[in-house]
Amino acid sequence: MGKPLxxxxxxxxxxxxxxxxRRLGADTHLPVFSRDGIFEALHDGLGGASNKxxxxxxxxxxxxxxxxxxxxxxxxxxxxxxxxxxxxxxxxAEFLQLQSTYDFEPLxxxxxxxxxxxxxxxxxxxxxxxxxxxxxxxxxxxxxxxRLLQGxxxxxxxxxxxIAIDTTTPQSIEYAELLQQVRQALAxxxxx
Numbered sequence: 001m002g003k004p005l006x007x008x009x010x011x012x013x014x015x016x017x018x019x020x021x022r023r024l025g026a027d028t029h030l031p032v033f034s035r036d037g038i039f040e041a042l043h044d045g046l047g048g049a050s051n052k053x054x055x056x057x058x059x060x061x062x063x064x065x066x067x068x069x070x071x072x073x074x075x076x077x078x079x080x081x082x083x084x085x086x087x088x089x090x091x092x093a094e095f096l097q098l099q100s101t102y103d104f105e106p107l108x109x110x111x112x113x114x115x116x117x118x119x120x121x122x123x124x125x126x127x128x129x130x131x132x133x134x135x136x137x138x139x140x141x142x143x144x145x146x147r148l149l150q151g152x153x154x155x156x157x158x159x160x161x162x163i164a165i166d167t168t169t170p171q172s173i174e175y176a177e178l179l180q181q182v183r184q185a186l187a188x189x190x191x192x
Contacts, residue, residue, distance in 0.1 A: 004073050005186055006104045008095070009082035010156070011111030012148055013140075014121035016167040020111060021082035027179055028080070028186060031072065035083030036132075038064050043134035057134075062091075066098050073102035078186060085156065086147075092156035099158070106160035107185050109178070112152030113168040119148055161185060 007030065009021040018034060025032035039061040046057075065081060072079050085091035095106065113121075126137045141148070155162045163181055166172040 002188070003103050003105045004076050005078040005107055006069065006073065006095075007078070007080040007107045007109065007182060007185075008085070008156075008158075009080065009109045009111065010085045010153060011167075012086070012113075012118055012151070012153060013084055013137075014118045014125060014148070015111035015113050016173075017082045017084070017111050020109070020165070020167070020173075021080055023175070024109075024179065024182060025080050028182055030078055030080045030186075032080045032082065033065060033068055035061055035065050035081070035085075036135075038068075040132045040134055043132070048133070062094065066094060070098055070102050073098070073104050078104075086153060088154050088156045092158060095156060095158050105185070105188075106158040107182065108155050108158065108160065108162045109182075110153060110155055110162065110164045111167050112164055113166065115149035115151040117168050118151060119145070122148060 007024070009017045009024070011017050018036070021032050021034065024030070039057060042057055042060060042064070062083075065083065069079060069081055098104075099106065122137070122141065125131050126141075131137070152164070161181075163178060165174070165178055
């Protein structure tokens with residue numbers, strides 16, 4: 001049996017990571033874990049008190065995400081995680097630490113889009129009643145607007161395959177090709 005595959009869906013806020021990860025998870029039958037999902041669960045579990053501890057809650061969300069991934073990888077289970085891993089040096093080092101403990105094959109999917117489209121999506125999400133109250137989106141945007149307008153992140157230095165996917169429009173997403181690439185990576189890891 002080969003190494004498990006860790007599919008990492010990364011990109012700027014509004015790039016469509018969550019939607020893409022859920023679809024890939026359903027089509028590949030991989031468990032999917034979201035950094036924002038963990039953040040929101042912790043926020044709610046603390047009774048919404050996380051507004052007083054936003055940086056600690058953010059750090060705790062990443063730590064819990066890596067813990068969950070580690071437990072599944074230790075069991076030989078491939079999985080998919082998604083989030084905004086926007087500090088590639090720090091997050092890359094965290095993934096490398098995880099990889100040194102639980103040997104896995106990384107596959108990074110980088111969602112990118114036109115920066116103006118990302119900004120419009122971000123602002124629409126801020127105003128949505130569906131957006132979780134624990135996020136400090138406007139504060140984040142104040143410090144990161146130029147970064148958002150760049151439209152894409154650099155990949156983390158993890159080795160393995162990196163796939164960039166343009167999510168600017170539904171027509172720009174070559175989903176069938178992406179799904180085939182993920183399935184091929186899963187098949188390759190099963191025979192190693």
